[in-house]
Amino acid sequence: MRVMAQMGMVMNLDKCIGCHTCSVTCKQAWTNRSGVEYVWFNNVETRPGQGYPRRYQDQEQWKGGWVRNRRGRLTLKAGGRWRKLMTIFANPVLPNIRDYYEPWTYDYEMLTDAPLGDDFPVAQPKSLISGEPMAIEWSANWDDDLGGAPEHAPRDPIVERLRRESEDAVKLDYEQAFMFFLPRICEHCLNPSCVASCPSGAMYKRVEDGIVLVDQDQCRGWRMCVTGCPYKKVYFNHRTGKAEKCTFCYPRVEVGLPTVCSETCVGRLRYIGLFLYDADRVTAAASVADERDLYESQLDLLLDPHDPAVIAQARADGIAEDWLAAARRSPVYKLAKQYRVALPLHPEFRTMPMVWYIPPLSPVVDRLTETGHDGEDAGNLFGAIDALRIPISYLAELFTAGDPEPVRGVLQKLAAMRAYMRDVTLDRPRDESVAGAVGMTGREIVEMYRLLAIAKYEERYVIPTAYEGEAHQLEELACSLDVDGGPGMVGSGPFGEGSGSPMPVSVETFHALRHRQTGDRVTDPEDRGARINLLNWDGKGRPAGLFPPPHESPPDEAPPGPGDITGRSAATPSSSDPGVDR
Amino acid sequence: MNGIDVLLWGVLPYLMVVVLVGGTIWRYRYDKFGWTTRSSELYESRLLRIGSPLFHFGLLVVIVGHVIGLVIPKSWTDAAGLSQEAYHVQALLLGAIAGFCTLVGVGILVYRRRTTGPVFRATTRNDKLMYVVLVAAIVAGLATTLLGAAGGEEHNYRLTVSPWFRSLFVLQPDVAAMSGSGLAFQLHTLIGMVLFTIWPFTRLVHAFTAPVHYLFRPYIVYRSRRPGAARPTRPGWDRTR
Numbered sequence: 001m002r003v004m005a006q007m008g009m010v011m012n013l014d015k016c017i018g019c020h021t022c023s024v025t026c027k028q029a030w031t032n033r034s035g036v037e038y039v040w041f042n043n044v045e046t047r048p049g050q051g052y053p054r055r056y057q058d059q060e061q062w063k064g065g066w067v068r069n070r071r072g073r074l075t076l077k078a079g080g081r082w083r084k085l086m087t088i089f090a091n092p093v094l095p096n097i098r099d100y101y102e103p104w105t106y107d108y109e110m111l112t113d114a115p116l117g118d119d120f121p122v123a124q125p126k127s128l129i130s131g132e133p134m135a136i137e138w139s140a141n142w143d144d145d146l147g148g149a150p151e152h153a154p155r156d157p158i159v160e161r162l163r164r165e166s167e168d169a170v171k172l173d174y175e176q177a178f179m180f181f182l183p184r185i186c187e188h189c190l191n192p193s194c195v196a197s198c199p200s201g202a203m204y205k206r207v208e209d210g211i212v213l214v215d216q217d218q219c220r221g222w223r224m225c226v227t228g229c230p231y232k233k234v235y236f237n238h239r240t241g242k243a244e245k246c247t248f249c250y251p252r253v254e255v256g257l258p259t260v261c262s263e264t265c266v267g268r269l270r271y272i273g274l275f276l277y278d279a280d281r282v283t284a285a286a287s288v289a290d291e292r293d294l295y296e297s298q299l300d301l302l303l304d305p306h307d308p309a310v311i312a313q314a315r316a317d318g319i320a321e322d323w324l325a326a327a328r329r330s331p332v333y334k335l336a337k338q339y340r341v342a343l344p345l346h347p348e349f350r351t352m353p354m355v356w357y358i359p360p361l362s363p364v365v366d367r368l369t370e371t372g373h374d375g376e377d378a379g380n381l382f383g384a385i386d387a388l389r390i391p392i393s394y395l396a397e398l399f400t401a402g403d404p405e406p407v408r409g410v411l412q413k414l415a416a417m418r419a420y421m422r423d424v425t426l427d428r429p430r431d432e433s434v435a436g437a438v439g440m441t442g443r444e445i446v447e448m449y450r451l452l453a454i455a456k457y458e459e460r461y462v463i464p465t466a467y468e469g470e471a472h473q474l475e476e477l478a479c480s481l482d483v484d485g486g487p488g489m490v491g492s493g494p495f496g497e498g499s500g501s502p503m504p505v506s507v508e509t510f511h512a513l514r515h516r517q518t519g520d521r522v523t524d525p526e527d528r529g530a531r532i533n534l535l536n537w538d539g540k541g542r543p544a545g546l547f548p549p550p551h552e553s554p555p556d557e558a559p560p561g562p563g564d565i566t567g568r569s570a571a572t573p574s575s576s577d578p579g580v581d582r
Numbered sequence: 583m584n585g586i587d588v589l590l591w592g593v594l595p596y597l598m599v600v601v602l603v604g605g606t607i608w609r610y611r612y613d614k615f616g617w618t619t620r621s622s623e624l625y626e627s628r629l630l631r632i633g634s635p636l637f638h639f640g641l642l643v644v645i646v647g648h649v650i651g652l653v654i655p656k657s658w659t660d661a662a663g664l665s666q667e668a669y670h671v672q673a674l675l676l677g678a679i680a681g682f683c684t685l686v687g688v689g690i691l692v693y694r695r696r697t698t699g700p701v702f703r704a705t706t707r708n709d710k711l712m713y714v715v716l717v718a719a720i721v722a723g724l725a726t727t728l729l730g731a732a733g734g735e736e737h738n739y740r741l742t743v744s745p746w747f748r749s750l751f752v753l754q755p756d757v758a759a760m761s762g763s764g765l766a767f768q769l770h771t772l773i774g775m776v777l778f779t780i781w782p783f784t785r786l787v788h789a790f791t792a793p794v795h796y797l798f799r800p801y802i803v804y805r806s807r808r809p810g811a812a813r814p815t816r817p818g819w820d821r822t823r
Contacts, residue, residue, distance in 0.1 A: 081797050082797070084796065085793070089637075089638040090623065090627065090630050090631040094624070096627055097700075127700075129699075129700045130703065131703060132699060191802070192802065195801070195803055196802060198796075201796070201799055206807055207806045216615055217614035217615055218614070219618065220617065220618050221618040221619040221621045223621055236624050238624045238704070240615070240618070241618035241621055254807075466807065
């Protein structure tokens with residue numbers, strides 16, 4: 001046994017309203033640069049739908065992930081080492097930009113500069129790839145909220161598979177349609193096929209927290225990782241010629257802050273915490289013969305952080321005490337292994353993904369009530385689960401390689417929680433048989449309810465910081481904000497886009513970050529290279545530089561400021577507890 | 583043998599090596615982030631899928647041919663019982679086919695680069711200069727091969743160019759041998775030296791980091807967050823095949 005720590009995430013799909021806030025804030029933080037216009041480290045897909053990029057789940061087309069060969073060993077679906085090197089000059093299964101979408105902007109200048117005429121000027125869409133006017137035909141969430149579903153949803157690979165198996169499994173008629181949202185980030189897999197695909201060895205899994213990253217200095221742009229990842233969550237920056245991917249916001253996580261997507265999630269549906277797993281058994285667990293056993297074998301890898309033997313081995317393997325304590329409080333361990341309500345996405349890709357999902361329970365209570373039943377009665381709820389609008393078979397194809405039993409088990413637990421908690425809320429005697437029917441105790445149900453429904457900030461995010469001993473390195477003392485142009489320096493060196501000395505990955509220092517999180521004053525952005533990061537703006541007052549200096553206004557006239565917008569002046573004292581409304 | 587010959591064949595090669603080696607080291611230290619293939623496959627893959635393998639595999643054969651022709655002395659192949667005619671035929675066949683593939687490949691790639699809007703937009707001036715020198719080197723090289731088919735003692739590069747090439751490594755450049763070779767060979771050699779001189783400053787550097795080590799490393803790579811920390815001696819699990 002070799003114990004390693006892994007940062008994991010759980011998303012509660014029951015709560016996702018598909019608002020895309022996570023996608024937008026992530027994009028603002030990480031991919032608002034040229035070359036990555038089409039890149040969404042976080043995206044939210046409507047299911048049924050084709051996903052992003054289109055039909056990425058169809059591995060017969062895209063050849064991502066691992067397969068088990070005849071000898072029972074794992075091999076990359078796109079081919080082994082020799083095949084990779086032989087196809088390195090033109091990767092045969094690399095998605096084209098049109099499989100994502102052609103990014104565009106609008107010719108806004110036309111709106112103000114058009115000559116006077118009879119027609120209203122329009123801002124034409126222009127491709128950011130070719131610079132030419134273009135017709136917008138697809139985007140990252142073109143089929144959002146089932147938009148165009150009659151046309152697009154039948155091409156959902158899961159819908160196709162289910163239709164092959166039974167004629168009427170997935171209904172797409174308006175009256176019978178279902179949908180739910182699936183937010184996706186990089187899975188930070190235990191057995192990452194992107195890392196295995198990288199010929200340069202530029203991709204790696206971090207020993208300390210299992211975050212999968214791309215070394216931008218070592219990446220040579222061979223593009224094999226894009227093919228290797230079955231979730232298509234490694235992207236190619238077409239300006240710098242380097243691969244980029246979700247970083248699990250490691251600069252934030254290292255100082256104990258949740259990722260941007262989690263922090264800004266309106267539904268508060270994301271959970272971040274540690275898994276302890278047995279690194280020696282990963283390959284064996286990923287190689288089990290039957291795809292439907294992969295969920296259980298993945299669960300088996302996760303070690304009980306309360307087990308004294310595990311703790312002793314973890315200490316021997318160099319995991320710090322505060323990390324072990326965090327692992328014991330980990331919400332993701334509780335949801336995935338203890339309560340068994342979170343499921344991995346597409347375990348059949350054999351990458352051992354570490355972002356888990358609680359499947360959505362359809363609006364079942366209302367439906368039952370409409371039909372004259374007691375919608376929150378446990379018996380009625382259990383009976384209704386197989387008749388849910390979101391077919392269990394669809395969820396099973398997503399989360400358990402087609403095995404409906406684990407999904408049914410999760411939905412029954414969620415239903416039991418409702419029935420049990422109704423008695424608690426109404427101050428009626430608790431019906432322990434409801435808890436027992438799903439293999440839980442009443443106490444466990446209440447705990448799970450607290451984690452899922454109350455979902456306090458401190459309980460959703462249990463993130464140990466990077467080791468004390470390393471703290472001085474995290475401060476980036478050598479961080480070169482004073483290099484040419486500072487952190488905002490973007491542009492071309494003599495050898496093309498992005499060449500030249502490397503820029504610091506994170507322009508935030510540890511202290512600046514903590515100061516802003518805990519201070520009640522606005523951090524002066526002047527010392528940050530005069531860039532305003534609105535993501536970090538806490539809404540308190542007006543950071544200097546938010547607005548450009550007033551243009552040729554008389555010096556004695558006060559410039560308009562956002563104090564007028566918010567109705568508060570910058571001097572308004574903040575609330576006493578900044579954490580209270582998070 | 584005059585002053586120009588000494589300059590071209592006695593001094594220039596060493597200057598080229600200094601710039602190539604020094605420039606590569608400098609680039610590696612200064613511009614690791616810019617050290618990439620700068621692939622444009624995302625924009626266009628139909629033509630690339632034909633042109634790029636044609637060019638690269640052709641070039642690999644061409645490189646092997648150069649090594650054989652320049653490094654192995656004529657006396658060795660003679661001793662092995664390979665007649666001049668037989669050597670000539672195989673070198674011509676191999677060289678012509680590989681050279682032709684390379685030329686067609688680079689032709690497709692240049693055509694693609696010029697006609698595909700997004701690819702052309704991503705082309706720097708540096709790239710354009712590199713393409714001119716690269717195509718000139720290939721054309722001149724193919725010309726020497728075809729001229730060699732015409733026969734004639736001055737086209738037997740193994741008596742002129744090859745001894746000069748080997749003499750460079752012992753720091754006794756045989757300028758007379760090189761100046762006695764045909765104009766086509768001299769032109770090809772000069773263009774080649776220009777190509778190697780600009781090499782470190784173009785996208786061609788990606789060839790120096792050809793990922794051969796991929797064949798030997800474990801599939802999953804671990805790294806520690808601590809920059810100074812040694813990598814674990816043992817990967818987390820056994821090598822996957």
